[in-house]
Amino acid sequence: MKIVAHALLASAAALGLAACSSEPQEPVEQIIVREAGTAEPAVTAAGASTDLAGLAASGKAAFAACAACHSVQPDGASGVGPNLYGVVGRAAGSLGGFVYSDALASSSLTWDEAALDGYIANPSAAMPGTNMVAGAEADVGRREAIIAYLTSLAE
């Protein structure tokens, strides 16, 4: 019965709050950057850290989304996607024990930062026929951070 009992209490609380709330509803601080319809400042990419250690740290957080398919342990097993320990500077499609798509297997690309950046931004555009149909990272700052993180692993 909690559904309704709980709901009744919640609704009574919600309705009662309108009369005498102890919870302030107004902003504590309100920064007005600009008015709607006015010109924007020069666009800055996301990803605040400029120092590499900080960048790698935020890259590690951003990598959480990739971890569903890619492990990063040294000598770690590949799963849905290949293990990415040491991938920066590696030839594309070259990790032993992983079954790559024809596109990756036949590629002559080396995973330098630029190649990784383009690939992670849009894998199937960068490498049509790739099996990586998920995990694209649209934000240039997050890609930079992820690549910094991957670089930091093998250092």
Add this chain to the structure above:
Amino acid sequence: MIKTQINGRPEEIEADPAMPILWVVREKLGMNGTKFGCGIAQCGACTVHLDGQPIRSCSTPISAAEGKSITTIEGIADQDGTLSKVQQAWISEQVPQCGYCQSGQIMSATALLKQTSRPTDDQIDTAMTGNICRCGMYGRIRKAIKVAAGIEPSAAQEKTA
């Protein structure tokens, strides 16, 4: 300025090139059929076609659509409004529950059937595993794909058989 095609219409999009296709389509073009579920290409609710291939629009920047064509759920039916075979099967098998994931499911299923006209269960698994249905309608989705492909009869046909 990004020049692209959306459901057959040429469009010139004024947006940050890094903005994901999902938000361009929903906010700049007012087309709400494509949905937001996770933002990291894990749920498939945002699936659209880019040059006929299924992509997760939450994780694909609009810059990737330059010179290409995007198809959304709004563009799947025929010009005269006749629903596609996949859409009709979704109705005959009463697939949607809450329905929030179904635009993405239909886009993935449509791309599958364009590529493989009579898919096996394994092929259905591979093509559809990126689309989460929290209401759990996987059995019906699988059935509807087979009905649309002509592999199995629809619920209505089964009744009269």
Add this chain to the structure above:
Amino acid sequence: MSEVKDAKTPRSKAAKWTRRGFIGAGVLAGGALLVGVAVRSGNPIDKLKPIVAGGDGEALINSWVKIGADNLITAIVPHCEMGQGANSTIAQMLADEMDVNWENIRVMEAPADGNYVSQHTVRAFIGPGTLPDRPNQVGFMEPTYDGLFTQVAKLAGAYVTGGSSSVRTTGQNGMRIAGAAAREMLVAAAAAEWGVPTSEITTENAVLTHAKSGKSETYANFAAGAAEQDLPRAPRIKTVDEYKLMGTSAPRKDIPSKVDGTAIFGIDGGPEGQELKYAAVKAAPVMGARVDSMDASTARTMGGVLQILNMGDFVAVVADSYWQAQQALNTIQTTYTKTELDTLDSDQMFADFGKALDDAGASGGSSKADYGDAAGVFTAAANKVEAEYKVPFLAHATMEPMNCTAWVHDGKCDIWTGSQMPLVARGGAAEGAGIDADDVNMHSVFLGGGFGRRLTAEYSNQAARLAKATGYPIKMIWSREEDTAQDFYRPADISRFSGGLDENGKVVSWNNVHCTEDEPNDAALVEFYDIPNVSVRNAEVEMPLRLGAWRSVAHSQHGFFVESFVDELANEAGQDPLEFRRGLLANSPRHLAVLDAAAKMSNWGSELPEDHGRGIALVRSFNSIVAEVAEVDMTSGKPRIVKMYCCIDAGFAMNPDGLIAQMESGIIYGLAAAMYDEITLKDGRVEQSNFHDYQMMRMDDAPEIAVQIINGAPDNLGGGGEPGLPPAAPALANAIFAATGQRIRELPIAKHFT
């Protein structure tokens, strides 16, 4: 049916409630004498007309049925559509009683204006003793009960969808009566106009016919006349053999819009002609904490940003697009005030739970059930089994994250958001905008999943506050990470059992103590099993997360606990789990029938391939009895769920395919949690964030599901939305035991098989 001649209605404390409360023709039978409420006649129809019958030529018969000039009938249903198909099924019930074909029926969600309340739902949960055996049996107390519960519901703003109750309360006790009453009023109007007895008029597909004279008219033509008739007190409703639409799988009215992208969910709604701004928000991650400081130096420089706000309990970025707002929000550094929970992790919390159970000992805590001498008989029992089970917090993870669009203007507020309690959502927005709830206009939308999540007010409150502070119409969307971190969770729990068997393997004593309060009350009870000595208690613990109703509520954990322990008792007794249960159901024939049917479906007892196992579980919840059998394949060393078999007795399936879909849905939702899901805490914060670490069932691991329906009690309906869930986890755990001998007592299952 019998008027009590000299009943002296006692003077009521509630004498000030003088308005005849019922909305629509809700005349039902009475039960015990509860309290007398003075009523006087009145009909709120005039007030509601402008809201629901705005078009020309529309007549409002009673407030739940609308007849258009085009002879299309609209059912106005005070429930939301979140995938369970209730509104469509309720409209089926109306259509059948009104003799209207399915093609001519439309469904409209009732407006959130305080006049529509789900009083039948309220009554079923608060005053079930007052409900009749049959919906239209009229006693003299009925207008009183209906008025009473309507007033209660209105005071509480209880316009609610939950508890698997819409079809069996509003549908069965409200809409059917409304439909039958509408039909009778139309017949009365036609009889008056044609000067013929009502008994000579027939109704079919929204047409009235007087065969003798050959006269025939659409409902629409008599609607105005019908609206003048008195609301009948005991309209005749159909018996099961007369059902034409009820009991059929009429296709759902909302499904077509869900295959072509036109269905409007909360995240899609907003004011026409207004330029929306978008908000991304992040609330304090630890319960009770507030924002201490906010460093938005990078966010200020980012594209599209308009404003950055520290609201005290959350921070927000408002921008030209949601994506820009979220990107900027991700760069904001926030510190929070300290709380006692800042050092808490899940291990410590479970240790605290264990201590609370230790402190409760053999007889402490609150008693939920106590009959016989459970402790004494246990001590003397020939064979004893003791077990402790543990389940984690669970998130709802609706496919559509929390969101609300709010527009504050001219002292009013419009909101678009999915809600299972529209008046609560309205109230949250009213508070945020600093206006009366009646000045909040809530627009109905579809919900991209409810599951008990969308019962709360905080997200409409946030959006209204931002709209008020910025002056913009705001579409606020929670990221999936925010949605995972700021849920109202299914509580974690530890449940300890000690069971005693006699020398014949019969259960003689059942002792259980656990940590959660039980809502619904019967979740941990086992009175349908023949166990003579039972003690069920709960110990009080502190919960470090906000709690909410998660699909099937306390049945979700107690189904697992109880049906796992029954299996362990069966094992100790050396009996087959099905036979063991059959032996305990001598006095529960409906339960037994459901159990037997599920076992038969699964070919229980027949040979399985090696490393395969079957498990069975039986749970009654929300007035429905469900048994499930899981077939699992352990060949790879990890569980692969091959197939689920499910039998449900929900009294009567108003829409069989709809009920089957809800069983499939509850099973998958329950299995995902059983296999994969836990919400854990570190430093007081939820650790999980998105679908990579809070895993969902998908096409490639979802089992095949077979469902069979038993219509065991056509006048006593059970629910459909939740009852499929509770047996899923125990059936699976029991199957794994059958296959491997490994007993899983802690969920999720996958962590035992890495």
